Amino acid sequence: MLFLLQLTSQEKVEHMLTSQRKARTRVENAVSYLILGAATIAALFPLVWMILMSFKTRVDIFTMPPPLFFSPTLNNYFAAFIEKNFTKYLVNSLVVVSGSTIIAVSLGSLAAYSFSRFKMWADKHILFDILTFRMAPLIVFIIPFYMIWTNLGMYDTHIGLIIAHAAFNMPLVVWLMLSFFDGLPRDLEEAAMVDGCSRLVTFFRIVLPLVAPGLAASAVICIIFSWNEFFFAMVLTSVYAKTLPAAITGFVTTRGTLWGEMAAVATVIIVPVLTFAIIVQKYLVRGLTFGAIK
Amino acid sequence: MSPAFLYLTGVGLIPFFYVIALSFMDYSLAYVYLPRVFVGFKNFRTLVFDEWLWHALRITFTYTALAVSLELLIGLVLAILTTRNIRGKAIWRSLLLVPMVVSPIVVGLIWLQMLNPDFGVIAYFLHELGLFVGTGPTIEPSTALLTTVLMDVWHWTPFVMLILGAGILSLPVEPYEAAVVDGASSWQVFRHVTLPLLTPVITVVLLLRTMDALRIFDEVWILTGGGPGSVTRYSVIHAYRISLAQFDIGYGATISLFLFFITLVLCSFFFNLLRRRK
Numbered sequence: 119m120l121f122l123l124q125l126t127s128q129e130k131v132e133h134m135l136t137s138q139r140k141a142r143t144r145v146e147n148a149v150s151y152l153i154l155g156a157a158t159i160a161a162l163f164p165l166v167w168m169i170l171m172s173f174k175t176r177v178d179i180f181t182m183p184p185p186l187f188f189s190p191t192l193n194n195y196f197a198a199f200i201e202k203n204f205t206k207y208l209v210n211s212l213v214v215v216s217g218s219t220i221i222a223v224s225l226g227s228l229a230a231y232s233f234s235r236f237k238m239w240a241d242k243h244i245l246f247d248i249l250t251f252r253m254a255p256l257i258v259f260i261i262p263f264y265m266i267w268t269n270l271g272m273y274d275t276h277i278g279l280i281i282a283h284a285a286f287n288m289p290l291v292v293w294l295m296l297s298f299f300d301g302l303p304r305d306l307e308e309a310a311m312v313d314g315c316s317r318l319v320t321f322f323r324i325v326l327p328l329v330a331p332g333l334a335a336s337a338v339i340c341i342i343f344s345w346n347e348f349f350f351a352m353v354l355t356s357v358y359a360k361t362l363p364a365a366i367t368g369f370v371t372t373r374g375t376l377w378g379e380m381a382a383v384a385t386v387i388i389v390p391v392l393t394f395a396i397i398v399q400k401y402l403v404r405g406l407t408f409g410a411i412k
Numbered sequence: 413m414s415p416a417f418l419y420l421t422g423v424g425l426i427p428f429f430y431v432i433a434l435s436f437m438d439y440s441l442a443y444v445y446l447p448r449v450f451v452g453f454k455n456f457r458t459l460v461f462d463e464w465l466w467h468a469l470r471i472t473f474t475y476t477a478l479a480v481s482l483e484l485l486i487g488l489v490l491a492i493l494t495t496r497n498i499r500g501k502a503i504w505r506s507l508l509l510v511p512m513v514v515s516p517i518v519v520g521l522i523w524l525q526m527l528n529p530d531f532g533v534i535a536y537f538l539h540e541l542g543l544f545v546g547t548g549p550t551i552e553p554s555t556a557l558l559t560t561v562l563m564d565v566w567h568w569t570p571f572v573m574l575i576l577g578a579g580i581l582s583l584p585v586e587p588y589e590a591a592v593v594d595g596a597s598s599w600q601v602f603r604h605v606t607l608p609l610l611t612p613v614i615t616v617v618l619l620l621r622t623m624d625a626l627r628i629f630d631e632v633w634i635l636t637g638g639g640p641g642s643v644t645r646y647s648v649i650h651a652y653r654i655s656l657a658q659f660d661i662g663y664g665a666t667i668s669l670f671l672f673f674i675t676l677v678l679c680s681f682f683f684n685l686l687r688r689r690k
Contacts, residue, residue, distance in 0.1 A: 146598075147496075147498060150493045150496060150498055151498070153489065153493060154490070154493055154494070154498075154504050154508075157486075157490055158504065161507065161510055161570065164511075164522045164523070164526060164566070165510065165511070165514065165522070167522075167526065167533060168518075168522050171525070180530075180531045181531075182530075182536055183536055184533055184536065225416040225419055226416055228415060228416060229415070229416035229417065246679075249679070250675065250676060251420070251424050253623040253675055254627075254675050255626070255627035255647070255648050255651070255668065255672060255675060256627065256648075257629075257648050257651045257655070257664075257671065258431055258668040258669060258671065258672040259427055259428070260656075261434065261655050261656070261661060261665050262427035262428070262430040262431050262434070262665075263427055265430065265434075265661070266426075266427060266430065282423070284419075285419065285420060285423035285424055288416060288419065289420075345515070346513075346515035346517075346518075347515075348515065348516060348630045349629055353656060363515050363518070364517075366517060366518070366521065367517065367521075367634060377525055380521060380525075381525075384521060384522070387515050388513075388514050388515065391513050391515075392510060392514070394513075395509070395513040396506045396509075399505075399506065402509075402574060403574055403575055403578040406571065406574070406575065406620070407575055407616050407617075410616045411575060411578055411579055411582070412578075
């Protein structure tokens with residue numbers, strides 16, 4: 119377990135290391151690379167396998183042992199997105215993601231600003247209550263949503279799913295933006311208001327540009343959650359407003375599963391969000407922990 | 413605050429009161445022509461004597477305990493390794509975090525394919541090793557729960573690694589310098605410097621992972637559907653089956669309220685833990 123040590127100040131104390139210690143460091147490094155390599159293979163193999171499968175013919179998919187080399191085909195993509203019209207579900211996904219993200223980020227950041235700047239009745243309680251909302255098992259909201267949405271005629275509409283996703287993401291935005299607003303000095307706003315700006319103008323012209331990274335982080339998390347979300351989408355939609363994660367389960371039928379087309383759609387679901395996540399990595403930590411860890 | 417407040421009241425609080433109302437009713441979507449009847453605490457009495465529910469809760473807690481502890485252990489090791497002075501730190505971290513952003517439903521489908529006894533790649537290698545011949549890890553009742561745990565570990569260890577890694581990088585340098593000057597061994601530094609300083613971060617990770625594991629649905633739903641038998645019929649799957657597959661909305665609402673109550677208790681426990689630290 120000795121290699122587990124991490125020394126942030128390693129350079130500074132380099133001269134203190136004896137040659138014996140240097141040798142040990144070399145062994146520790148070798149073991150580190152070994153573990154990291156194994157972990158990376160374990161993490162990536164299932165995804166690479168599925169992406170490869172999306173380019174395989176039916177025959178290649180069912181061949182055992184799996185062939186190492188195969189002639190790639192785009193038939194699965196064609197069958198899923200043109201013949202089975204998954205393009206429609208892709209558009210639905212995009213509509214729901216953008217709608218719910220805009221609502222959650224705009225309302226959530228306004229709320230976070232007032233939580234940060236004004237003293238309100240029971241504000242601490244409300245903050246923790248909305249966090250519980252985010253941690254609760256979704257089923258407790260899915261049952262009433264299903265009932266209310268069917269009664270209001272909002273079942274299987276984009277707006278119905280957008281409202282649900284936005285509600286689900288808003289607590290996270292509030293907490294995350296709160297951590298950004300709290301880190302902002304009040305002097306700036308006070309100076310702006312002394313110069314004659316109203317509270318709202320100050321918010322939009324002075325405060326908001328300064329917390330742009332926070333807005334970006336919130337949007338990133340909202341987009342990823344909404345794009346991947348399955349439970350609400352499955353229960354609240356059926357034909358018109360179905361999103362990709364809800365539609366993909368349609369390939370699993372009682373008469374067998376259309377693996378190739380499933381893999382093609384799955385690739386379309388994961389590749390954009392994956393690329394996106396690696397680019398915006400630095401926002402992920404703060405976003406995923408509700409701003410608790412910077 | 414008021415737009416968000418109104419929104420969350422409308423979309424959060426009203427449905428919540430609606431669920432409470434439903435839990436006192438005998439109401440089935442399979443018999444919509446029958447009126448909803450107020451039945452008092454009948455559903456709650458059913459809940460107390462619902463053996464399936466207690467079974468579901470037992471396996472859900474087993475699942476959560478196994479998955480979260482494995483994730484913390486592996487995640488901590490990977491977090492330490494990716495923050496050491498090694499080459500290509502950023503690349504390792506980017507590659508390792510990948511499973512975390514994959515949609516849960518896709519995770520379930522990938523594992524469903526790889527574990528398929530006839531043409532799944534993992535099943536193939538297991539067969540070559542003489543394991544699960546003619547069957548599969550999700551078909552055998554003795555290994556189904558463990559398989560879903562491993563799927564969760566694959567999916568969420570990157571999350572633990574990412575957060576703990578960020579936590580380690582934000583630790584102050586001085587205690588480490590002091591420890592090295594005092595001649596502490598690697599293990600001693602880890603045990604007496606890193607671990608205590610990291611405790612708040614570990615608590616946050618523990619909270620988030622526990623809450624997510626307790627409400628597991630998507631991946632397991634597609635991989636095993638709660639089976640074989642009821643070996644992986646976790647609490648949310650149970651609630652879903654009762655309410656939206658058997659359409660017993662009244663009793664389903666009662667179960668989901670009960671699950672919500674468990675979340676509430678656990679949440680307040682964790683919040684208190686975190687607040688005391690601050």
